[in-house]
Amino acid sequence: MSQVFFVFLQDGVDGQFYQPERAARVLALSWSALGGCERAELAVPLQPGSLKFWQGLVGKPVQIYNGFGSLVWWGYVHSLAQSTGSLREVCSLEKMANRVAVAYTTLEPNPSSYGDPLQTAWAEDSESIALYGQKDLLLVKGMMAESAALQLRDEVLRQRAKPSIQLQPNLVATSAEKPKMTLQIDCRGWAEQLSWRVYQPPAGVIGNTAAQQGTQAVGNTTSASKVAQSFVFDGDNFAPSLLQVRIRRQGSPNDALRVSIQSDNNGIPSGVELASAQVSGAVLEGEAYPWVSYIFSPSPQLTPGKTYWVVFARTGTITASAYYVLAIDEKLSFPAGVLKINNGSAWSARNPLADLVFKLTSTVQTSALLEGMQAVFGREPFSAFSVQFESGIYTVPLTSQPKPVQQWVNEILALGTSNGEEIIYTVTPQRELIFRLKPTLADSPPYWLTDQGELRDPGGGDLLPGHLPVGAWVQTSQQGAMFITGGEICAPGWLPKLES
Amino acid sequence: MTQIAIGNLIDPEETAWLYLTDGPLPPGVLGTHYEPVTSSDETVTETLQISLRGTLAELRAVIAQLEALCRQIERYEVEGLGAAIYLRAIPTDNFEPLYSRLLHAELHTMPGALALEEHGSLMLEFILTRQNAFDGAERPLTLSNSAGSGLTVALKNRDDSLSAGNDNYFSVQTNALGTDLPAPLRLQVTNTGSSPLAQLLVGAYHAPSRPDKPPLVLEGEHADEGVEVQASDASNGAYAQFTLAQGAWQALASWQLDHNQLETLDGRLYTPILRFYTPLPAGLLQFRVALSFPGLPPALGTTLYQSPAVSATEGQGYLPLAPLRLPFEARLLNVQPSPLRFSLQAYAPGSGSLTLKLDDIFLLPQENFTWFTSSVGLPVNASLIDDAFLQKTYTLANAKEMHTHHRIGDYFYLPPGETSWFFFFQVNSEGLAPIDLSINVKAWYRKRRRIL
Numbered sequence: 004m005s006q007v008f009f010v011f012l013q014d015g016v017d018g019q020f021y022q023p024e025r026a027a028r029v030l031a032l033s034w035s036a037l038g039g040c041e042r043a044e045l046a047v048p049l050q051p052g053s054l055k056f057w058q059g060l061v062g063k064p065v066q067i068y069n070g071f072g073s074l075v076w077w078g079y080v081h082s083l084a085q086s087t088g089s090l091r092e093v094c095s096l097e098k099m100a101n102r103v104a105v106a107y108t109t110l111e112p113n114p115s116s117y118g119d120p121l122q123t124a125w126a127e128d129s130e131s132i133a134l135y136g137q138k139d140l141l142l143v144k145g146m147m148a149e150s151a152a153l154q155l156r157d158e159v160l161r162q163r164a165k166p167s168i169q170l171q172p173n174l175v176a177t178s179a180e181k182p183k184m185t186l187q188i189d190c191r192g193w194a195e196q197l198s199w200r201v202y203q204p205p206a207g208v209i210g211n212t213a214a215q216q217g218t219q220a221v222g223n224t225t226s227a228s229k230v231a232q233s234f235v236f237d238g239d240n241f242a243p244s245l246l247q248v249r250i251r252r253q254g255s256p257n258d259a260l261r262v263s264i265q266s267d268n269n270g271i272p273s274g275v276e277l278a279s280a281q282v283s284g285a286v287l288e289g290e291a292y293p294w295v296s297y298i299f300s301p302s303p304q305l306t307p308g309k310t311y312w313v314v315f316a317r318t319g320t321i322t323a324s325a326y327y328v329l330a331i332d333e334k335l336s337f338p339a340g341v342l343k344i345n346n347g348s349a350w351s352a353r354n355p356l357a358d359l360v361f362k363l364t365s366t367v368q369t370s371a372l373l374e375g376m377q378a379v380f381g382r383e384p385f386s387a388f389s390v391q392f393e394s395g396i397y398t399v400p401l402t403s404q405p406k407p408v409q410q411w412v413n414e415i416l417a418l419g420t421s422n423g424e425e426i427i428y429t430v431t432p433q434r435e436l437i438f439r440l441k442p443t444l445a446d447s448p449p450y451w452l453t454d455q456g457e458l459r460d461p462g463g464g465d466l467l468p469g470h471l472p473v474g475a476w477v478q479t480s481q482q483g484a485m486f487i488t489g490g491e492i493c494a495p496g497w498l499p500k501l502e503s
Numbered sequence: 504m505t506q507i508a509i510g511n512l513i514d515p516e517e518t519a520w521l522y523l524t525d526g527p528l529p530p531g532v533l534g535t536h537y538e539p540v541t542s543s544d545e546t547v548t549e550t551l552q553i554s555l556r557g558t559l560a561e562l563r564a565v566i567a568q569l570e571a572l573c574r575q576i577e578r579y580e581v582e583g584l585g586a587a588i589y590l591r592a593i594p595t596d597n598f599e600p601l602y603s604r605l606l607h608a609e610l611h612t613m614p615g616a617l618a619l620e621e622h623g624s625l626m627l628e629f630i631l632t633r634q635n636a637f638d639g640a641e642r643p644l645t646l647s648n649s650a651g652s653g654l655t656v657a658l659k660n661r662d663d664s665l666s667a668g669n670d671n672y673f674s675v676q677t678n679a680l681g682t683d684l685p686a687p688l689r690l691q692v693t694n695t696g697s698s699p700l701a702q703l704l705v706g707a708y709h710a711p712s713r714p715d716k717p718p719l720v721l722e723g724e725h726a727d728e729g730v731e732v733q734a735s736d737a738s739n740g741a742y743a744q745f746t747l748a749q750g751a752w753q754a755l756a757s758w759q760l761d762h763n764q765l766e767t768l769d770g771r772l773y774t775p776i777l778r779f780y781t782p783l784p785a786g787l788l789q790f791r792v793a794l795s796f797p798g799l800p801p802a803l804g805t806t807l808y809q810s811p812a813v814s815a816t817e818g819q820g821y822l823p824l825a826p827l828r829l830p831f832e833a834r835l836l837n838v839q840p841s842p843l844r845f846s847l848q849a850y851a852p853g854s855g856s857l858t859l860k861l862d863d864i865f866l867l868p869q870e871n872f873t874w875f876t877s878s879v880g881l882p883v884n885a886s887l888i889d890d891a892f893l894q895k896t897y898t899l900a901n902a903k904e905m906h907t908h909h910r911i912g913d914y915f916y917l918p919p920g921e922t923s924w925f926f927f928f929q930v931n932s933e934g935l936a937p938i939d940l941s942i943n944v945k946a947w948y949r950k951r952r953r954i955l
Contacts, residue, residue, distance in 0.1 A: 009911045019878035022909040068911045071826045072704065072774060072874040389787050389852045431814040435787045447809040462794070462808040462831030467772075470811065470825070 006070060007468050007497065008032075010045060012080075013064035020066055027188060029067060032076050033491040036441070036474040037416070038194030039429035040076045041489070043067060045188040054085045054092040054168055057186055061094055061166050062135040065190045066432070067469070075469025077432045079384075081191040082166075091173040095189075096166050100140035101131035103160040105152040106404050107144045120403060123152050128164035135166070136384055138199040141405055193384055193430040197412055200379045201405035204372060208401060209236055210362035211337035215249060215292060215330040217357055219342070221260065222317035223253070223326035229345035230329060231265075231272050231314040232359035234337075242302035244397065245364040246280070246313060249292035249330035256284030258319025260327045262297050267310035271343065271350040277303035277311070281318060284327065292330040294362075302366060302397075310340075313361065331357040366397040369415045373438055376408050384434055391439040395421030427474055442475070444484050449476040458499055468492075471499050505955060506593040507537050507551070509572055511586040512602070520591060521568055523553060529568070531561030533624075539955055544635055546606060551629040562625055566610070569629055573608045580606050587893065590633055592955055601637035601955070608632070638687060638892055639950035644917075646673040646946060655945050657695070660929045661938035662720050662865075663739040671865075672926045673944060674716070677709070677917055683952040685916035687891035691945040692881070692927075699880025700940065702930035703887065703908070704776065704823070707871035711920040717767045717868070719926065721845065723780075723861035726756035732860070734780065738938050742780040742862040749851045752791075756861060757846040759797050760829070762839040768829040772869035776928055777822040777847070778936050780860035786851060788815040792824055793846045794831055807831070807843075812850070820935035821928075826869050862938075865928055873912035880932040881907055891915055892949050917948050 010027040011020040030044040043065065060080045067076040082095030106122045127137070142159065144152065221230050246262060263279035265272040278299040287295065305311055317327060331342060337358035343350045367375075370390045377388035396418050416426045425441040448461035450472040458466055458477070466472075471490035478484045489502035510520035522528050523535035533554040540547045553569075555562050576588045589602040611628040646656040650668035662671045680686055694700045708717055722739045724731040729743025745755050760768075775792055790813055793806040810825040830840045847864065851857050873889065875896070881887050885900035887907070891914030898907040917923055929940040 006913075009909075011909070020876075021878070068874075070912050071772065071869050071872060072823060072911050073825055387787055391852060431787070431789075433787075433814050433816060435814065437787070448806055460808075462828055464772075464828045464832060467826060 007494075008075070009068045009070070011066045011068070012060065013066070020064075029494060031491060031493040032067065032469060034076075034192075034471055034473040034489065035194075036427045036486075036488045038192055038197075039431075039474075040078050040192035040194075042192070043076050043078060043188075043190035045190065047186040047188065054083060054094055054186075057083055057085075058094050058166075058168070060188065061096060069468040069470075071467055073467060073470065074432055076190075076192075077430075078190045078192040078195075080188055081195070082189040084187040084189070085185070086173045089173050091171045092168050093171060094166050094168045096135060096138070098163055099131070099135065099166045100138050100159065100163045101135065101165075102127040102137055102139045103142065103156050103163075104140075105142045105144055105147075105156045107149075107152045108146045110146050110148045118146075121149070121152075122404060123149075123156050126156050126160050128160060131164045136196065136199065138196075139201045139405075139407075141201050143404070193434055194428070194436070196384050197436075198407045198409035200408050202376050202379045202408045202411055203402055203405040204367070204375060204400035205237075205241065205365075207365045207367070207399040208362055209234060209339075210247075211332055211358050211360055212362060213332045213334060213336035213358075213360065215332065215360055217331045217333040217355075218292075219329045219331045219344070219353065219357065219359075220253070221315050221327045221329060222256070222319075222321055223323050225321055225347040227344055228321060228347045229314055229316040229350075230359075231312045231343050231345070231350065232337075232361060233267065233310050233312050233340035233343070234363065235308065235310050235339050236305060236365075237307055241305045241307065241365045242367060243278075243305065243363045244299050244302040244366045245362075246297040246299070247294050247362040247364070248297070249360050250282075250287055250295045251292050251328050252284050252287040252289055252325070253328055254322075254325030256317065256319065256322065256325040256327065258317050259283045260287075261316055261318050263314050263316075264299065264303055264305075265312045265314050267312060272312040272314045277305075284317075284325070287327070292328075292360075313359070313363070316345075330360045332360050333357045364399055366399050368394055369396045369398055369418055370394040370438070372398070372400055373412070373415055376411065379408065385430065385436040386433055387435040389435055389437045391437060392420065392424075392426070394418070394426075429474065441486065444476045444478075447475070449478040449484055450487075452477050452479045454480055458501075466499070468497060471501070473501075477501070477503070505537075505595060506591075507535055508591045508593075509588060509605070510591065511575075511588055513586040521572065523551060529565060531555050531557035531565045541954060542635055546632050547635045548630065548632045551631065553627040553629055555625040555627065556623055558623065562623070566627070569610050569627065573610055576605050576608050590631065592637060594955055599639055601639055601952070603633045603635075603637045606632045606634065636684060636951050636953055637955060639952075641689065641892070641947045641949050644675050644688075644946040644948055646675060646944065648673045655943050658927055658942050658944060659938065660927075660936060660940040661738045662926075663722075665740055671928065672716070672924050673946075674922050674924045675917060675946070677920045677923050680917060680919055680948065680950065682917070682919055682948075682950040683954075685918040686948040686951050688915040688917055689888065689890040689892065689947040690915060690925075691886050691888050691947075693886040693943040693945075694881045694883050695941045695943050696929075696931075696939070697883060698940075699882055699932045700887075700929055700942065701877050701880040701932040701934070702928075703875040703881075703942075704774075704867055704928040704930075705873050705875070705915070706774070706867040706869055706926050707915060708771070708868040708924045708926070709870055709918050709920055710922045710924070711918075715767050716924060717769070717866075718764045719773070719866040719868070721758045721864040721866070723756065723863055726758055726847075726861075728754075728756050729861065732780075736938060737780055738778065738863045742860050745859045745861060747849050747851055747857040747859055749853045749855050749857060752848050752850045754793070754846045755849040755859070757844050760843045760845055762842055765830045765840040765843060768866075770828055770830055770832070772826050772828050773866040774826045774869055774872070775824045775847075776865045776867055776936075777824065778862040778865065779820050779822075780862045782818045782820050782935065783815045783822070783859075784857060785817045786853075788857070789813065789850045790815065790822060790824055791848050792827060793848050794827075795844045795846060797842050797844045806846075809848075816934070818934060820933075820937075821930055823867075829866065865926075867926055867928055868924070871913060871915050873910050873915065875908040875910055877908040879907055889914065 008029040027045040033041040035041045084093045104125045259281040261281035263276040280297040428438045451459040473490040485503035491500045506525040507523045508520040536552040588605045608631040613626040648670040656673040723743035724741040792810045794808040808831045889896045
């Protein structure tokens with residue numbers, strides 16, 4: 004009988020793919036529009052010896068070709084299993100974790116930190132990372148002492164750094180159904196490793212929300228014609244779109260209080276406006292200091308580590324009876340900047356020194372957020388991230404602790420794009436992770452489902468083994484077209500099972 | 504009466520065969536009743552009824568010999584050790600031995616065997632499962648191409664008409680093979696170049712009646728969209744330079760396939776193999792093929808057929824794309840097929856542009872296909888042997904057997920017909936496919952029949 008699929012494993016030493024000594028038989032293959040190659044089940048017949056002799060296969064890259072030389076499935080060995088009598092031995096990457104940290108709430112009776120959410124440093128097993136790739140585990144715990152959190156981290160790393168052989172009862176086997184000595188190999192597509200790393204985008208908000216202590220007038224006199232607060236942002240992808248400050252009006256100013264973001268020029272605002280916004284004095288309260296929002300559209304892209312300024316000035320003329328008052332913090336709770344006053348010709352520090360009470364929020368386009376996640380992977384296992392669209396959707400990527408990249412991806416995909424388009428992704432054989440828009444029916448000729456239930460390629464021919472229309476459209480003669488989100492084939496018939 | 508024996512093809516001694524009907528029967532064997540089973544399955548299970556008469560020692564010796572054969576079959580078929588065991592039949596019509604490989608065998612006795620054995624006679628049932636075909640003795644094939652005909656043919660990694668012998672193929676006349684079924688082929692490919700041969704893709708086109716060689720080369724310089732550059736080390740003496748605007752799929756190059764070409768291509772399956780004059784750059788780069796009507800511009804959105812995208816590998820000089828049929832749907836009417844525009848589309852993310860130097864696209868037939876792949880390559884002057892009869896691929900270097908290549912695809916067979924063409928695409932160990940790679944090829948076949 005002609006062999007339908009040919010299995011190759013990659014040697015970790017020289018990176019070459021080879022066919023195992025006893026050719027592995029393909030039992031099932033599946034694909035998804037979200038991730039591409041999903042799962043492959045293989046069997047190697049009559050492997051003598053216990054599972055530990057084959058343990059080295061775990062984590063190895065796998066490629067499966069059809070008989071026409073087309074690479075149809077690629078991924079890595081996720082687990083091995085072998086049934087021996089009433090026992091089933093399993094060696095799996097499922098619970099393996101070789102980089103561990105613990106998020107906890109501090110117990111120390113220190114008034115300044117009691118009850119604070121903290122996270123231990125990451126501990127890692129470099130040998131395991133070299134063998135299997137980095138797999139993070141962030142344990143989220145409740146209140147505990149730092150020493151206990153560190154102990155827990157190290158113990159979990161010790162136990163789970165490498166995939167060990169687990170014994171399970173083989174309940175299927177009866178005396179009448181003596182299990183065959185096959186080595187069962189469960190392979191997963193590379194996209195599964197999106198859940199192997201955690202990601203915490205750079206904080207999306209900076210500012211000073213300390214209690215107000217002091218006020219600063221703007222536009223009541225020439226000596227306070229402008230007020231500016233400097234700040235520095237250390238993360239990346241910082242594009243502030245929202246500034247919130249506490250303001251009230253004094254009297255009834257009939258102009259607006261304008262704010263601009265400016266670059267720095269030797270410790271003072273440069274005068275070069277990167278973005279600006281204004282709020283009419285008529286809409287401001289005359290009492291208390293409520294939070295007022297300024298929205299920058301478009302958002303300026305700021306360079307990490309450089310100093311910038313938010314600069315306030317009224318749009319009308321200086322008036323002593325109608326002006327604006329900012330809430331400030333004379334306790335100086337914002338060490339990353341200073342408040343300066345412009346007297347009509349020069350800038351100088353406020354006396355007494357103070358910081359503005361403010362919140363500056365960065366939003367990031369979800370497509371840029373996807374691109375930013377490449378940083379946590381470096382080159383392994385994904386050689387590149389390619390985001391082939393602009394989502395047009397902006398979000399504040401604020402999270403109190405790291406989350407698995409897969410969770411971020413799912414959340415971003417759920418948002419789609421501003422045009423209502425859906426996003427799909429795949430991993431190429433070269434391990435490039437590609438995010439792209441779900442194709443429309445007009446993008447390419449569809450596959451065909453005949454009235455007799457036969458699936459045809461866009462040219463009307465039979466599908467080649469392992470070529471399923473996952474992530475593509477299938478046209479029917481009666482019910483229109485459907486987008487295929489998943490597909491599976493199983494031995495021996497290889498009849499495609501599709502999901503739409 | 505057809506002579507039946509069981510043995511292997513490794514041991515050169517004729518006495519190594521266990522004769523069961525005519526010929527030098529071993530002591531104790533009276534004869535064997537053999538009724539071949541006919542079936543359309545790939546294997547058949549049959550029973551040889553072996554009559555024994557002799558001393559107890561003679562009977563025990565025959566039983567031991569048959570049990571040993573059962574173990575040898577199991578050892579080879581399950582564990583891959585030892586040699587394949589065959590049922591050999593020599594029909595009386597031409598006395599040419601025919602072989603059928605045994606896949607499993609069990610020895611049984613008839614009821615009352617113990618009592619009979621005490622009286623010096625015994626009836627055994629040798630129940631065997633064998634491949635459902637008999638193959639004759641190996642015969643050499645005469646191979647032909649534009650350089651001439653002979654038992655050995657020299658092939659290059661190009662197919663153009665700049666000079667005789669610029670061929671990557673040979674043909675075989677199949678109208679006088681005298682085989683009932685497609686005949687298993689043994690190919691011997693000798694590396695006559697100066698560097699190891701890492702990849703070898705071989706595709707066959709079997710023509711039951713059509714004598715024309717299919718047009719399988721699309722030269723880069725014949726595409727309208729490219730800039731032709733003369734180069735003596737390029738196929739047909741030139742390649743073409745294309746500019747790929749990054750950030751969106753682009754129809755990079757296109758060729759018109761007229762109805763004559765499409766008629767010869769015959770609706771069969773082909774793997775387009777791109778050959779680049781310079782290795783592919785780093786970064787994501789994908790290719791696919793689209794077919795459209797010639798009257799329409801080769802732009803996106805006007806395609807009739809589009810193959811799945813394939814990602815290129817950095818530094819590689821060739822790229823096999825997803826197989827496609829040409830023309831893309833089986834022809835239903837006996838009229839000429841409509842011309843098609845064959846477009847190569849490419850995608851690279853980012854902005855700016857890339858320059859790609861395409862030498863040619865080779866449409867490798869997939870009717871019978873094998874991809875031999877290796878990390879070490881076939882050493883210079885070594886031979887890669889692919890034997891459909893033995894179902895083995897191995898390498899002979901300095902008269903020593905070794906294994907250098909893995910294979911993807913079926914073994915090769917020669918169906919009875921008119922002409923069969925075999926096309927070869929070579930890749931060196933650097934992942935490049937220069938046109939001056941060279942091999943010599945020899946081929947043998949065995950007549951195959953199902954009914955004795």
